[in-house]
Amino acid sequence: MVDCIFQNAIVVTMADSLGCGVIQDGAVAVKGNCIISVGETAEILKKYSAHRYIDGRGKLLMPGLIDAHAHTGVSIFRGYAQDTENWMSSRVFPLKGALDVKARQAGSMVMLCEAIKAGTTTMVDSNEEMLFFAGNHVKIGIRAQLSHTVHALPLEKAEIEDGTLYPLDEKVEQESLENCRKLIEQYHRSNYGRITCGLCPLGLDRVSADTLRVMGELSEKQGLLMHLHLACGNREVRQMQMRYGKRSIPFLDEMGLINERLMAIHLSVATEEELQLLAKKGAAMVLCSGSEAIVDGNIPPAAEFSHYSSRLAIGSDQTSGGNTSNLFYEMKVGAVLNKCKAKNAAVFPAWRMLRLATIDGARAIGMEREIGSLERGKKADIIMLNMEEMHLIPLVWEPVSNLIPNLVYAANGSEVELSMIDGKIVMENRRILTVDESEVIRNASEQGRKLLERAGGKLLEKNPEICKQKKENKL
Known part of the structure; x- marks a missing residue:
């Protein structure tokens, strides 16, 4: 007897080593927090009985997005x-x-709700003050890898003229490092392993070499991933050259911190040789297409990195950049931008983008043995989509199938009806079961209004064009 059987659904397992692994009339059996079996519906129903059966006619089952x-x-x-x-x-x-x-807590919760409702079941989340809202991840039921960002640059000193060296403050740095340690002690491998922790030095230009060494030792000792904004822009390059006489990636290599635990975020100005070095030493890259395009007009070198390594994942970054935490959006935008950059429509085909959001993403964050595909023994992180939406019709199988292209280029996340994380149904019929969505919306709206009241004067001082745009009805 198992706890739940999803039956009569299209099942996209992502267990195929090269593709997506589609079962047209499939079923998945779940017991506890694990997948017990995946296969044809008739086969699964013959082997198992369940406390609950969920009918998947007209639906699609796939691994939760990462x-x-x-x-x-x-x-x-x-x-x-x-x-x-x-x-x-x-x-x-x-x-x-x-x-x-309060604003951090409210914003974090609304982003987590948005992510779950768009199919995300695992989130790698790095923030200042993470200790104050890590409980959001626990409460809502998402699988998460949390990091407290470490840096040495006080906010009041961050805005300096380009060409002036950042004034790093040891007190600020040590305080953030201590909070990083506290987060790990309190949350790493908690909630039956659903919540883990990583390390996040904010950027090489904003952290001292001594603290980087300490974090490197901590990464090696505890096997923690190091999430690092790396080679993000020319300003970072100039800061590194002024302080150390080196570019970011060669500097990191000399410190011995390029390894399989490094998650390199963005890499926007990395050279071809630097990408090769990262790949050769086992580092992973995270592509955040929406955010980079909107705030910097930039397309990071994901296609170039993928020539040398398969350790590539996608992320939503922050909503002040990409404006959403929706990975269906990230898959489509990432594919489209890279096709345009390469002037080649064959770059990043749909199946490849779907793998970046599932099994390849899991491999990049070192969790491919637990999540990323629907296979026996893996965690039951499963989403169910309604395939009978106008924008997904028609669905054809022969002589070629349009299933995967439609998932990547037509789906938008609103099709996700059910989300199971660690064997527990967190969302059903598009309603999150673990929090009051109306309360989340009210709280975030109130805190957003209060934030603007506090920041309004400074915003207008820095952005006088806002008044003109408002007068012209452009805002």
């Missing part, structure tokens, strides 16, 4: 920091200066 890089703690900034040439200093810094714990 968001390999997010900052939920600043998602209260949604819609406030786009369409400007200097989004960080002119928009984010004034908002961040007005950010408080």
Whole structure:
């Protein structure tokens, strides 16, 4: 007897070593927090009986999506920091200066709700003040890898002229490092292993070499991934050259910190040789297409990196950038932008993007033995989509199938009707069962309004064009 059998569904297992593994009339049996069996419906029903049967006619089952890089703690900034040439200093810094714990908590929860409703079941989340809202991840039931960001740059000193060396503050750095340790002690491998922790030095230009060594030792000792914004822009390159006389990636290599535990985020200005070095030493890359395109007009070198390594994942980053935590959006935007960049429509085909959001993403974050595909013994992280939506019709199988292209290029996340994480149904009939969605919306709306009240003067000072745009009905 198993707990649950999903039956009569299209099952996309992602267990195929090269493709997606589709069973047209499939079933999945779940017991506890694990998948017991995957196969044809008739086969599964012959072997098992269940306490609950979920009919999948007209539905599709697939592994939950994996968001390999997010900052939920600043998602209260949604819609406030786009369409400007200097989004960080002119928009984010004034908002961040007005950010408080309540706003972080409220924004984080609304982003987690949005992610689950769009099919995400695992989120890699790095934030300042993570200790204050890590409980959101526990409460909502998502699988998460949490990091407290470590840096040495006080907010009031972050906005300096380009060409001036960042004034790193040891007190700020040690405080954030201590909070990083506390987070690991409290949450790593908690909630039956559903919540784990990683390390996140914010950027090589904002952390001292001594603290990087400490974090490297901690990574090696405890087997923790190091999530690092790396080679993100020319400003970072100039800071590294002024401080160390080296570019970011060669500097990191000399410190011995390029290895299979490194998650390199963005890599926007990495050279071909640097990409090869990262791949050769086993590092992974995370592509955040929506965020990079909107705030920097940039397309990171994911296609180039994939020539040398399969350790590539996708992430939503932060909603002050990409404006959403929806991986269906990230799959489509990532494919489209890279096709345009390469002037080659064959770059990043649909099946490849789906793998980045599932099994390849799991491999990149070192969790491929637990999640990323529907296979016996893996965690029961499963989403069910309604395939009888207008934008997914028609569905054909021969002589070629349009299933996977439609999932990547036509689906938008609203098709996800049910989400099971670690064997527990977290969302059903598009309603999250673990939190009150109405309360989440009310709280985030209130905190977003209060944040703007606190930051409004500074925002207008930094962005005088806002008044003109408002007068012209452009806002």
